[in-house]
Amino acid sequence: MISQSLLFNSFLETPFSPRQRSLQGWSAILGFILLSVTCYFAGAAGTLRLIYPVTALIVAIFLYLRHPILYIGFTWWMWFLTPLVARLIDYRVGWDPTRQILIAPYLVVFVTIATFLRHFPKASRQGGLPFILAFIGVFYSFLVGLIYNAPVPVARGLLDWLSPIIFAFHLFMNWRDYPTYRQNLQRTFLFCVLLTGAYGIYQFVVAPEWDRYWLIQSKLFTSSGDPVPFGMRVWSTLHSVGPFGAVMQTGLLLLFTASGPLIFPASAVGYLSFLLAQARTNWGGWLLGVILIMGSVKAKIQMRLIAIVVVMALCVIPLTTIEPISDVVSARLESFSNLENDTSFRDRSGSYDRNLGIALSNVLGNGLGNIWKVNEKTGQIEVFVIDSGILDMFFTLGWFGAIFYLGGLILILVSVIQYSEARFDSFVSAARAIGISSCAQLIIGSGMLSVSGMILWGFLAMAMSAHKYYQHEKITKNRV
Numbered sequence: 001m002i003s004q005s006l007l008f009n010s011f012l013e014t015p016f017s018p019r020q021r022s023l024q025g026w027s028a029i030l031g032f033i034l035l036s037v038t039c040y041f042a043g044a045a046g047t048l049r050l051i052y053p054v055t056a057l058i059v060a061i062f063l064y065l066r067h068p069i070l071y072i073g074f075t076w077w078m079w080f081l082t083p084l085v086a087r088l089i090d091y092r093v094g095w096d097p098t099r100q101i102l103i104a105p106y107l108v109v110f111v112t113i114a115t116f117l118r119h120f121p122k123a124s125r126q127g128g129l130p131f132i133l134a135f136i137g138v139f140y141s142f143l144v145g146l147i148y149n150a151p152v153p154v155a156r157g158l159l160d161w162l163s164p165i166i167f168a169f170h171l172f173m174n175w176r177d178y179p180t181y182r183q184n185l186q187r188t189f190l191f192c193v194l195l196t197g198a199y200g201i202y203q204f205v206v207a208p209e210w211d212r213y214w215l216i217q218s219k220l221f222t223s224s225g226d227p228v229p230f231g232m233r234v235w236s237t238l239h240s241v242g243p244f245g246a247v248m249q250t251g252l253l254l255l256f257t258a259s260g261p262l263i264f265p266a267s268a269v270g271y272l273s274f275l276l277a278q279a280r281t282n283w284g285g286w287l288l289g290v291i292l293i294m295g296s297v298k299a300k301i302q303m304r305l306i307a308i309v310v311v312m313a314l315c316v317i318p319l320t321t322i323e324p325i326s327d328v329v330s331a332r333l334e335s336f337s338n339l340e341n342d343t344s345f346r347d348r349s350g351s352y353d354r355n356l357g358i359a360l361s362n363v364l365g366n367g368l369g370n371i372w373k374v375n376e377k378t379g380q381i382e383v384f385v386i387d388s389g390i391l392d393m394f395f396t397l398g399w400f401g402a403i404f405y406l407g408g409l410i411l412i413l414v415s416v417i418q419y420s421e422a423r424f425d426s427f428v429s430a431a432r433a434i435g436i437s438s439c440a441q442l443i444i445g446s447g448m449l450s451v452s453g454m455i456l457w458g459f460l461a462m463a464m465s466a467h468k469y470y471q472h473e474k475i476t477k478n479r480v
Helices: 018-041 046-068 068-093 100-110 111-128 131-150 151-173 176-207 209-218 241-257 264-276 280-294 299-320 324-342 342-360 388-419 424-445 450-479
Strands: 007-010 014-015 372-374 382-383
Touching: 007 068, 007 176, 014 018, 018 046, 018 068, 046 068, 046 100, 068 176, 068 209, 068 241, 100 131, 100 151, 111 131, 111 151, 131 151, 131 388, 151 176, 151 450, 176 209, 176 241, 176 264, 176 280, 176 450, 241 264, 241 280, 241 299, 241 424, 241 450, 264 299, 264 372, 280 299, 280 388, 280 424, 388 424, 388 450
Parallel strands: none
Antiparallel strands: 007 014, 372 382
């Protein structure tokens, strides 16, 4: 349950009672769901591509102003479920190559630009300097993009790069209500692991028509498997394997900090679907996160976490011995011992060899929206995709923008590593581990964008929020 005491609205700068406004907030969310379901089954599924983002934005603004706690949960669920909604609509009315409905989560997040603009003048004095630096880096690249690139890709790039930063800033500025925000995140990701994990297993076993249709139309056979039962890599309700791996990695690490009867069923379906996603990068990120959590908490909490890991292993390992799950998982695990012959590893290594020198010599950057390149062999224009967050930063932001962006990120990392609150608050330890492991994965993927970026910046911001909250509590007690 959400705390019944008065909380603080960081934008309006007024207190509010979540209990008194709960009915309003849930009515808005349920109205949004009912409208979407009605349009889908009443023959107006095609219009949902416009109605869905617009109504999501309206609901987000209402929740942001009236019930900020529900706004946070609504935002995360928009990231978790919107890709599935898009696939269901495509299956019903035909493929939409523009993928315009996927803008909905970005619009919901961008509401927090109000928090950033309101608190920007005094943010540096309150500890928000890292977010300001990152904002400057992205805004610089936005200006460069307006000069060199088409406006629509530039606007899309701005949403991709800026959304995680302003959302994280919003979380940080609500540090006064850290316990409630912590509880909200724990509950949100608990149900996320349970529901998306269960759907992921269903997706692997059944291969629903809408998922198969999306896989065929998107032509992602090489990365997401074959559109047949037991042939697909699991991506559940998310857009693709990478985002699902990032979300599940985060949720499974957060389960170490939660309690309740749903923990073990959520862990069972979560870990199994996580393995079926075959996301090796996220497997490594999860392992790094566990090591960081174990190394930062008290011995008593360590013993509890070890017990949880053992019980979870006893629940999940027997499931992985069932055919054909065992073949899929074992084959992916064996690839760690033969990376030199792994196609994905060779492609990423080749990308670094070809592009590292070019990226590091790019002083001004190509700007946001620079998603196209000319194929030297065919002369055709192709989508420019880089499997590295570091390379992407220097290509897009250039040295000038990257210095600000990386400077903000490094400032946060240096700060959160020193926080002592992780010794007694396991959520701080988990949030810090999630942020650090996400940063480590930037070598392999662009984890600072989309839902992965929300996780990276958001959980580092929660660690900062916790530190400021406990420092304030300590000062208050000393005064008393």
